Amino acid sequence: MTKNVGGIDRMLRVVIGLTLIALAATGTVGWWGWLGVVPLLTAAVGWCPPYSLLGWNTCATKTAPSKTTP
Template sequence: MTKNVGGIDRALRITVGLVLIALAATGTVGWWGWLGLVPLATGAIGWCPPYALLGLSTCKAPAASS
């Protein structure tokens, strides 16, 4: 698995995931808040399956070697 989730994208995914999980755990939102596990996991590992299928990446391009 090649990483395809960049720094800002990872931070946003982790933040949104944690917020959704916290809201679900406190009963503020329904069961769907537990779906926050998905962005949390993809942010933590740095790989997103839909990005891979679509050929997308938010990672910076690797430096070209001379």
């Protein structure tokens, strides 16, 4: 699995996941709030299956330094 979830994307997933879980735990939303576990897991692993299917990647790609010959 190649990582396809970048830094900002990861932070948003953690915030959204924790918010949903907190709302479910306090009874503000129904059982579906426990689905907040999914964004937490994808943030922890750094890989999102739908991103792979759609060819999306929010990771910053590192480019190799170019070598010039004298």
